[in-house]
Amino acid sequence: MSDIEKTLADLKTAIETWNVKLVQEATKRAIDEKISVPDIMDNGLGKGMETIGQRFDRAEIYLPQVVAASKTMEAALKILEPIMSANKGAGAKATVVMGTVEGDIHEIGKNVCCAMLRGAGYNVIDIGADADCQKFLDAAEEHNAAVLGGSALMTTTLESQRELVEANKEDGGKYKCIFGGAPCSKEWCDEIGADGYSATGAEIIDLVKSLTQ
Ligand code: B12
Known part of the structure; x- marks a missing residue:
């Protein structure tokens, strides 16, 4: 070895x-x-x-x-x-608001994604767990974000991802919505009209890149 x-x-x-x-x-x-x-x-x-x-x-x-x-x-x-x-602020890369959606306190996967994105030079605003739609939208507005990333680890909280897509639409659809977490899938993201899905923290970098270039 x-x-x-x-x-x-x-x-x-x-x-x-x-x-x-x-x-x-x-x-x-x-x-x-x-x-x-x-x-x-x-x-x-x-x-x-x-x-x-x-x-x-x-x-x-x-x-x-x-x-x-x-x-x-x-x-x-x-x-x-x-x-x-260390890479933070190095370039003019986009801002991503990351949070675990309302009703869900699982944070580890979201934290991994935050770390990966920061490592790739993105400005990440971590709004924590159990974050409602308004919290996502307020943070995005305040920090001039391009992307909202919502993590859900329970089948019951997948619905909160759908609500975030809808809240973003009602707010004028200013942000790209991407989702992940163990019960989340590409099919689910397509069904709720999300802009992207990634299965891992490593893939999230290419996903955000493709949406913000
Ligand atoms: C750790 C854990 C906990 C910890 C969380 C600690 C913390 N600070 O986060 C604690 C002990 C607190 C916990 C609590 C609970 N848990 Co729990 N937990 C887990 C466990 C074992 C691992 C989750 C994890 O951290 N995985 C490791 C990370 C690295 O992986 P990940 O989250 O999937 O993230 C990766 C990808 O999904 C992706 N990703 C994640 N987020 C995002 C976001 C975006 C935007 C993108 C693009 C990608 C992405 O990238 C990540 C990195 O590669 C899972 C079991 C499992 N098999 O998943 C159960 C599990 C999720 N828990 C479960 C349950 C039921 C609960 C509780 C309700 C238990 C209880 N009876 O109280 C509570 C939740 C209360 C609540 N309201 O949220 C269930 C959910 C079942 C369901 N039907 O949905 C699971 C599946 C266990 C089970 N089989 O029953 N839990």
């Missing part, structure tokens, strides 16, 4: 075992080894979170363990954040 493979494996293990010390050490090591952030996310941390999701689905672990894994993920994102933000 190469050093890089070992680091990615350690990142995955750290999330799976909610080991904050290990995640901090392995994330710093990954940076030293110049592993790209999309690689750190997709082939390290994200893989660990996938396992957590599967184990939770099979009732092998419960909410407290999922929360612990989420906190471990946040500890890693905290270390990666300055690198991501």
Whole structure:
């Protein structure tokens, strides 16, 4: 196993075992080894979170363990954040308002997307979780955004994505609406009249690029 493979494996293990010390050490090591952030996310941390999701689905672990894994993920994102933000303001790239839609408190995927977009040089306004349509529109207006990105992790909160598309239309359709999250799909986005969908944080960069060029 190469050093890089070992680091990615350690990142995955750290999330799976909610080991904050290990995640901090392995994330710093990954940076030293110049592993790209999309690689750190997709082939390290994200893989660990996938396992957590599967184990939770099979009732092998419960909410407290999922929360612990989420906190471990946040500890890693905290270390990666300055690198991501280093690109901030470097160019004249568009502003994206990112939030988790109303009724939904899942933030990890949204945070990953924010980090990826920042890393690619976009100006990201993170309005947090359980954000209603007005909060999206107000933030977009205030920061002169081009894109609204809404994350939903529950089948019940997919409806809030539809509401955001409609609220944007009523407001004059000034912004492109893109969506993601585990229950979201390209078909759903087409059905609700959204402008785009991406399955991962890595793909969101090309999606935003294609909508803002
Ligand atoms: C972590 C987690 C939690 C954590 C969230 C911590 C946090 N700070 O975010 C906690 C423990 C708090 C939690 C709470 C709950 N959860 Co939960 N949770 C999960 C879990 C295990 C993983 C989600 C996750 O973080 N994945 C990792 C990230 C990296 O992946 P991701 O979110 O999919 O994001 C990627 C892509 O989707 C995409 N993406 C994401 N957002 C966006 C946005 C845009 C614009 C784009 C383009 C792309 C994009 O890019 C991301 C990066 O690649 C899932 C299980 C699963 N299999 O998904 C359940 C799950 C989502 N939870 C579920 C439930 C039911 C709940 C609760 C209601 C539980 C309860 N009984 O209280 C509450 C929610 C309350 C509420 N009102 O929201 C269900 C939803 C079921 C359903 N039918 O919809 C799931 C599917 C588990 C299950 N099988 O039952 N949960």
